[in-house]
Amino acid sequence: MDRVAVYAGSFDPVTYGHIDIIKRAASIFDRIIVAVAHSTEKRPLFTVKERVRMLKRVTCNIKNVTVDDFRGLAVAYVSKSRARVLIRGLRALSDFEYEFQMALTNRKLNEKIETIFLMPSESYSYLSSALIKEAALLGADVSKFVPSFIEKELKAKLKRRIS
Numbered sequence: 031m032d033r034v035a036v037y038a039g040s041f042d043p044v045t046y047g048h049i050d051i052i053k054r055a056a057s058i059f060d061r062i063i064v065a066v067a068h069s070t071e072k073r074p075l076f077t078v079k080e081r082v083r084m085l086k087r088v089t090c091n092i093k094n095v096t097v098d099d100f101r102g103l104a105v106a107y108v109s110k111s112r113a114r115v116l117i118r119g120l121r122a123l124s125d126f127e128y129e130f131q132m133a134l135t136n137r138k139l140n141e142k143i144e145t146i147f148l149m150p151s152e153s154y155s156y157l158s159s160a161l162i163k164e165a166a167l168l169g170a171d172v173s174k175f176v177p178s179f180i181e182k183e184l185k186a187k188l189k190r191r192i193s
Contacts, residue, residue: 032060035115038104042074047154105136
């Protein structure tokens with residue numbers, strides 16, 4: 031029986047912190063599904079198709095990773111995918127309270143699904159997609175935080191938005 035886990039998120043855009051979590055998860059589980067949420071609350075900069083395409087590109091050399099998208103509850107998607115584990119990244123203590131509440135709620139919704147928290151390398155522990163977008167919008171070099179092709183797409187998308 032394969033050990034399958036789902037790493038769900040908005041990934042708007044995918045950062046080196048996300049990639050680090052994906053690699054860590056891929057070394058633990060037989061198969062990882064990176065699942066891009068159709069988020070209505072967050073008002074993403076990139077479309078779901080764009081985020082899926084970016085994730086496929088950054089994970090193309092990790093053999094046991096696939097990328098998909100989903101609507102609705104992450105715990106429902108995990109169950110539908112026949113996985114038993116939902117992976118969540120924890121960057122800092124400030125993430126913990128929200129993630130803890132979500133994990134306990136998910137457990138009530140489906141007690142067969144376990145949530146596992148992974149921490150990125152310390153060098154990425156402060157990264158967030160929102161911070162990267164803001165820095166790029168203000169003209170910062172974000173090449174240390176995202177792959178170069180994502181930086182180009184991010185700057186182009188932001189330029190179109192403010193034009």
